[in-house]
Amino acid sequence: DSGVTQTPKHLITATGQRVTLRCSPRSGDLSVYWYQQSLDQGLQFLIHYYNGEERAKGNILERFSAQQFPDLHSELNLSSLELGDSALYFCASSPIVRTNTGELFFGEGSRLTVL
């Protein structure tokens, strides 16, 4: 158990809909990273938040947005869903900068299926 919790574990929805994925990082970790894992694209970096502020963006679509709340949990919002958005979405956390040794702690993922 990595200590990172993601909900829901599975989600089935229709094209055009909007979903929210939630991530609770390990206790004390200030950084949250979101990744999308699909069969054809591998593990794609989406976005990184540190203590509530956006630190870095990757290949995140404009239809997707994220935020990190004061209690450090994070949400990834996916809207106007398309079939190609079907994937496993991972959240990972890491400690504060001065003690960070680069290790990411991954949750078990949220599997999104768009029909």
Place this chain on the structure above:
Amino acid sequence: AQSVTQLDSQVPVFEEAPVELRCNYSSSVSVYLFWYVQYPNQGLQLLLKYLSGSTLVKGINGFEAEFNKSQTSFHLRKPSVHISDTAEYFCAVSGGNFNKFYFGSGTKLNVKP
């Protein structure tokens, strides 16, 4: 910009044989390198990492990797694999501030009895 290339998408190997999973990276700045393992229906977990110092790093479960700056490689090795090593392995690279981690496309290791 940084990127990672894993040259083999699948590696079949017999139990107790040695294995090498290849990883090459590209970066214009100093990098930190990582190998993660993903078992079925689980998240990724860290096997080992190179931040600085000795270029040969040892990780969990008997794995080791060698950082080769001149060849921009970070290949993962194990002298004798077990059935339980069957999983997907990901190489990753990050810059000094850990703002982004870029992962390779993964190598599926299939250990056969």
